[in-house]
Amino acid sequence: MSVNCPVRLNLIFSVLISSSTVVEPTGKPRDYTMNTQQTVLLVGGTGRTGQRVLQQILSRGINVRVIVRSAQKLPTGAAETPNLTVVEADLLSLSNEELQRYIRGCDAVISCLGHVISFKGVFGPPRDLVVRATTRLCRKIEALQPVKPVKFILMSSVSVNHPGGLDARRGMFEKAVLWILRRMVPPAEDNQLAANFLYSSIGMTNPFVQWVAVRPDSLLEGDVSEYTLHEGLVSSLFAPDSTNMANVAHFMCELFANPKAWNDWKGKLPVIINATPSKR
Ligand SMILES: NC(=O)c1ccc[n+]([C@@H]2O[C@H](COP(=O)([O-])OP(=O)(O)OC[C@H]3O[C@@H](n4cnc5c(N)ncnc54)[C@H](OP(=O)(O)O)[C@@H]3O)[C@@H](O)[C@H]2O)c1
Numbered sequence: 412m413s414v415n416c417p418v419r420l421n422l423i424f425s426v427l428i429s430s431s432t433v434v435e436p437t438g439k440p441r442d443y444t445m446n447t448q449q450t451v452l453l454v455g456g457t458g459r460t461g462q463r464v465l466q467q468i469l470s471r472g473i474n475v476r477v478i479v480r481s482a483q484k485l486p487t488g489a490a491e492t493p494n495l496t497v498v499e500a501d502l503l504s505l506s507n508e509e510l511q512r513y514i515r516g517c518d519a520v521i522s523c524l525g526h527v528i529s530f531k532g533v534f535g536p537p538r539d540l541v542v543r544a545t546t547r548l549c550r551k552i553e554a555l556q557p558v559k560p561v562k563f564i565l566m567s568s569v570s571v572n573h574p575g576g577l578d579a580r581r582g583m584f585e586k587a588v589l590w591i592l593r594r595m596v597p598p599a600e601d602n603q604l605a606a607n608f609l610y611s612s613i614g615m616t617n618p619f620v621q622w623v624a625v626r627p628d629s630l631l632e633g634d635v636s637e638y639t640l641h642e643g644l645v646s647s648l649f650a651p652d653s654t655n656m657a658n659v660a661h662f663m664c665e666l667f668a669n670p671k672a673w674n675d676w677k678g679k680l681p682v683i684i685n686a687t688p689s690k691r
Pocket residue numbers: 454455456457458459460461479480481484501502503523524525526527528536537540541566567568569598602626627628629630
């Protein structure tokens with residue numbers, strides 16, 4: 412699927428945190444030149460959100476490597492971009508040596524992997540796609556022992572609980588529904604296990620990997636717009652908020668390119684929602 416989502420380079424936006432405290436009103440074009448020598452490895456770059464991440468990173472002049480099952484699914488024109496390297500392979504089938512080769516020299520790894528929304532994608536193997544990919548990628552980063560910690564940015568979901576119990580408590584009914592969901596729908600369990608792995612196994616003091624698990628609510632099309640970031644859950648699963656995929660992509664790029672954003676959110680599971688509720 413090709414996504415035509417023009418990225419406005421001189422966006423005027425403000426990122427709000429925990430309801431309404433403005434932490435980053437820029438009103439100015441960003442300096443997109445400062446990270447030109449950096450390199451990101453992106454997995455899931457052919458997905459709905461992943462394509463937007465790819466377009467936004469490329470528009471910032473950052474070098475990108477993508478590992479995709481089919482290069483034909485990349486956004487139109489992306490493959491011709493000089494700062495993009497495409498590896499056509501099944502991520503989970505790559506040998507350790509190959510995977511390590513693609514990670515070597517990367518400053519960040521971004522994962523927008525997810526189970527394709529079809530019966531086979533949701534219930535077929537690999538049911539543990541996200542946690543397996545997350546574990547492999549992080550373990551390979553550790554094996555490389557980079558001098559500077561590599562940033563690992565995972566696309567997660569508001570169906571994922573903060574493993575440290577730092578979310579506002581869900582109601583009994585919501586908890587029961589989630590419990591059933593995790594047992595019946597493999598992707599729900601998979602996303603939770605991936606977050607648990609980052610929180611418990613990679614932790615906060617790992618010398619080689621630092622991480623953020625970004626939790627959007629119901630995904631929507633649309634351009635980059637104002638969005639808010641929250642340390643914990645905001646809405647119940649029964650009255651969801653919405654998040655433009657372009658906003659998820661924008662925040663992921665900010666995490667990579669903006670040291671302040673990284674320092675604010677590393678080791679956390681920010682919930683990202685549109686500042687203005689959408690009309691559905
Ligand atoms: N839908 C929502 O409202 C929502 C809300 C919040 C969070 N999320 C989470 O956000 C994540 C991304 O969502 P999305 O809708 O952007 O994803 P998506 O469009 O379904 O894309 C999934 C990506 O994962 C890749 N993939 C799937 N199975 C794979 C496998 N076995 N091996 C290698 N790659 C594989 C796909 O590659 P191919 O193109 O080759 O298939 C594609 O690049 C998911 O984890 C989802 O749970 C979704």
